[in-house]
Amino acid sequence: MKLWQHIALGYMLGFLSAGVVYLISNTPKASPLVLLPPPTPKPVLVHVAGEVNQPGVYSLPPESRVLSAVEAAGGFTSDADRNSVNLAARLSDGSMIFIQNTNQPATRQPQQAKTSAQALQNSQININTASQYELESLPGIGASKALAIIRYRQDHGGFKSIEEIKNVPGIGQSMFDLIKDRITVNPIP
Numbered sequence: 598m599k600l601w602q603h604i605a606l607g608y609m610l611g612f613l614s615a616g617v618v619y620l621i622s623n624t625p626k627a628s629p630l631v632l633l634p635p636p637t638p639k640p641v642l643v644h645v646a647g648e649v650n651q652p653g654v655y656s657l658p659p660e661s662r663v664l665s666a667v668e669a670a671g672g673f674t675s676d677a678d679r680n681s682v683n684l685a686a687r688l689s690d691g692s693m694i695f696i697q698n699t700n701q702p703a704t705r706q707p708q709q710a711k712t713s714a715q716a717l718q719n720s721q722i723n724i725n726t727a728s729q730y731e732l733e734s735l736p737g738i739g740a741s742k743a744l745a746i747i748r749y750r751q752d753h754g755g756f757k758s759i760e761e762i763k764n765v766p767g768i769g770q771s772m773f774d775l776i777k778d779r780i781t782v783n784p785i786p
Contacts, residue, residue: 641688645670647696648677661688667696676700689744690751692729721781724762725755735776742767756782 638659643666646652650671657665664684673679673696681697688694722731724746732743742765749765750756759780763773 639690641690641692643688643691644693645696646693647681648674648698649696650674657688662686663688663694666694689729689747691747692744721779723782724759724780725750725782735779737772737775758782 640656640658641661642654642656644654645666649667650673652670655666655669657669662684663682663686666688667673667682667684676698678697678699682694722735724732727746729740729743729747732738732746733740738746745765745767746762753764756762759777759782760773761782762768762776762780763770
């Protein structure tokens with residue numbers, strides 16, 4: 598090989614090397630990954646009544662238990678029936694915890710509660726605003742279904758029609774037929 602060929606080959610290898618270095622150094626860089634904090638869950642509002650030292654409405658962190666609500670209300674009174682509620686149960690927004698008096702048998706309700714329970718059985722219940730207690734007055738609706746109704750309306754911004762209650766897990770057509778005349782989504786006059 599002649600000298601000029603060696604020089605030309607050297608130049609070509611030099612340019613090729615420079616091009617590779619240029620391409621590698623100018624590759625587009627990815628933008629840094631930005632991690633956002635998880636959304637802060639809303640607190641739950643619960644009404645604590647009965648045999649507690651400071652009955653009232655309390656705002657508690659999500660995932661709180663009934664025990665936390667009783668503690669927020671100043672704890673049990675000396676007459677409280679500590680076994681009248683499940684202290685380990687999770688709280689749901691808008692629920693009421695009622696602590697019974699030990700001097701009052703669990704099978705007997707106070708006259709005021711009897712009257713309000715009877716009134717509930719004879720009136721329409723707005724499923725967009727009803728408390729757990731009110732929902733449980735509907736035929737076939739227990740605590741778990743009442744909580745499922747409350748959870749559904751919170752997650753979906755309320756019910757648009759009474760038929761939408763069939764979208765709540767555990768409530769099918771036969772359950773709807775039992776309660777359809779007792780529920781409404783309209784404001785109660």
